[in-house]
Amino acid sequence: MSTSMHQGNIAIVGAAESSEVGTLPHLSELDLHADAARNALADAGLTPADVDGIATAGGWCPLDVSHHLGITPRWLDGTNVGGCSFMLHVRHAAAAIATGAADVVLITHGESGRSGVGSAPRSLQMNSMVGQFEHVYGAFAPYALFSIPVLRFLHDRGMSREHLAHVVVAQRGYALNNPRATRRNPTSVEEVLAGTPISYPFTKEMCCVQTDAGGALILTSAQRAADMPNANRHVYLLGSGESAESMLISQMQDPGSFQAFRHSSAEAFATAGITHADVDHLMCYDAFAHVPLYMLEDLGFVGYGESGDFIADGNTVKGGSLPMNTNGGGLSYTHSGMYGMFAIQEAVRQLRGEAVEQLADPEISFVQGVGAFFAAAGTVVLSNRRP
Amino acid sequence: MSALVPVPTPATVPYWEAAKRQELHLQRCAPCQRFYFYPRPFCPFCNSDDVHWQQVSGRARLVSYTINYRPFPPFDRTKPLVHGLVELEEGPRMLTNIVRVDPTPENLPLDLELQVTFEDRGEFMIPVFAPREQAV
Numbered sequence: 001m002s003t004s005m006h007q008g009n010i011a012i013v014g015a016a017e018s019s020e021v022g023t024l025p026h027l028s029e030l031d032l033h034a035d036a037a038r039n040a041l042a043d044a045g046l047t048p049a050d051v052d053g054i055a056t057a058g059g060w061c062p063l064d065v066s067h068h069l070g071i072t073p074r075w076l077d078g079t080n081v082g083g084c085s086f087m088l089h090v091r092h093a094a095a096a097i098a099t100g101a102a103d104v105v106l107i108t109h110g111e112s113g114r115s116g117v118g119s120a121p122r123s124l125q126m127n128s129m130v131g132q133f134e135h136v137y138g139a140f141a142p143y144a145l146f147s148i149p150v151l152r153f154l155h156d157r158g159m160s161r162e163h164l165a166h167v168v169v170a171q172r173g174y175a176l177n178n179p180r181a182t183r184r185n186p187t188s189v190e191e192v193l194a195g196t197p198i199s200y201p202f203t204k205e206m207c208c209v210q211t212d213a214g215g216a217l218i219l220t221s222a223q224r225a226a227d228m229p230n231a232n233r234h235v236y237l238l239g240s241g242e243s244a245e246s247m248l249i250s251q252m253q254d255p256g257s258f259q260a261f262r263h264s265s266a267e268a269f270a271t272a273g274i275t276h277a278d279v280d281h282l283m284c285y286d287a288f289a290h291v292p293l294y295m296l297e298d299l300g301f302v303g304y305g306e307s308g309d310f311i312a313d314g315n316t317v318k319g320g321s322l323p324m325n326t327n328g329g330g331l332s333y334t335h336s337g338m339y340g341m342f343a344i345q346e347a348v349r350q351l352r353g354e355a356v357e358q359l360a361d362p363e364i365s366f367v368q369g370v371g372a373f374f375a376a377a378g379t380v381v382l383s384n385r386r387p
Numbered sequence: 388m389s390a391l392v393p394v395p396t397p398a399t400v401p402y403w404e405a406a407k408r409q410e411l412h413l414q415r416c417a418p419c420q421r422f423y424f425y426p427r428p429f430c431p432f433c434n435s436d437d438v439h440w441q442q443v444s445g446r447a448r449l450v451s452y453t454i455n456y457r458p459f460p461p462f463d464r465t466k467p468l469v470h471g472l473v474e475l476e477e478g479p480r481m482l483t484n485i486v487r488v489d490p491t492p493e494n495l496p497l498d499l500e501l502q503v504t505f506e507d508r509g510e511f512m513i514p515v516f517a518p519r520e521q522a523v
Binding site: 126133198 | 391392393394395396399403424425450451452453454455456457458459462468470471472480481482483484492497513515
C-alpha cells in the first residue's frame, strides 16, 4: 500500500556521527562510513541484517558500503551532487519506503577530508565543461570558485565584508563548549577580518574547517518505527526538495541568488505544509561565510538585502528569533568536504533534545544543503512530532 | 610543471581553434538570435539545431571576482590570480582571469570595462580579460 513520502510518514530511527571527528589518520574513508553506520545501527537498535536499502555519495559506490557492512540491498542510491547529496538521499529513501521499494534504508557518509587516508585521489578533468572553461583558469580550489559571485552579492545589497565576518562570529558561539568542534576560540569581527587572506574577500575563518568525519542515518516507515524501541527519539520527515543549476559557477542565472535554493526550499515548504514562522531551528550548510547569507534570502526567511543585518543583529544566536547552525557549522564545528550529513545530524539532535547547545523544545527544523558550490541544493524539513 | 590546458571535445573544438588565432568566437542561435556559452551543438534556450559560430567583440564588464592568494600548481604560488566573472557585450557570462592589473580591490571596481586578450600556454591560447585601456 502506497503512502506519502512526506507529512510524517517516514521516520529517522537511527542517527549518529563517527565516534570521533577531527584529525583521524588512523581511519580510512571506508572506516569512517562503517563507524558511523554501526553507531547509527546501534542507536536504532538494529543490525546490518535489518537493512535493505543503501545510499551514499562521495568517492564510494553505495555497494562498496553495503558489502563492507554485510548488507544485501534491494534498493541503492548513489546520487552524487556534492555535499547536499544526503538531503537528496533522505528524500529518495522516503519515496522508496513510501512505495515499498525499500523498508529500512541506511544512508552513510565518510570522508577523510583532512588526512586523505583511503580516499580517491583528486584530479582535474580537463575535458569536462567545467574543466575547459573554469578550472583552466586555476579556479578549482573551493575557496577560489565558491567565492567568485560574492562581491556582486554584497555590492548589489549595500552589504560588506563585515557581514561575512558576522556570520563567523554568530556561529562560533555555538562551538565554544563543544569538545568535538574544531574552532572553539571566541572571536570578533575585527579578528576575522584581520585573519590570513585566502581569496578576497575571504579570510581564513570565513572558510570552513577541514576534518575527517562521518555520519549515518537510518530511515523506515513511521508505521514500522512505532513498533521499535525509543519511539520518543524518532524524527519525522515533513517535507523535502531538491534542485540544480550548473557545475559552472559562471553560468548561474543570477550570481546574487541561487535558483536551486529557491526551488528546493519552496518545494520543501509546500510539501511540509508549513510557513517560515513555523521553523524553530535552521541549518544552513556553511562551507563559507557567504552561503548562509544567500540561503536566508533565497529561502525567504528575510527579504532582499536583509540577510547581513539579520545575522549581525543577533537573530541567529542562541536565544535569537531564528537559531541557525547550532553546532557551530562548517565554519566552526566540522567539515569533511561534504558537510550535508552533519547539518542533518544537528537537526536530529536538536529535535531529540540531545544537542550540545540545546534549544528549548524545538519542534520543526529546516535543513538546507548546497552541493558542488552553486550547482545543486537539497532541503529536508524534520519534526519530532507527526502532523 | 607544464601549463594547465583544456582538452577540447568535439563541440568545443571551434572555440579553442579560434582562440589559437587570438579570436573569441561564440555560438548564436538563428531562430532566437541569442548568443550562448558554453559551446553546444544546440541552443540551450530554445533547443534549435540552427546554431552558428561567429566572432564576438571581446568587450565585457566585470560582474564579480575573487583574488586567489593561494593558487595551486602549475600556477605560480607567489602571484595572486584574479578570477573574474565577466559578462560579454553579446550577453553570455564566462569565467576568466583578469590580467594586466595589480590584483587589489581598489583596481577592480565592479562593472569595470574589459577587453579580451590571450594568454599563451604553448599549444593553446586562453582567453583572458584586461581593463579596456590596458588591452592591446
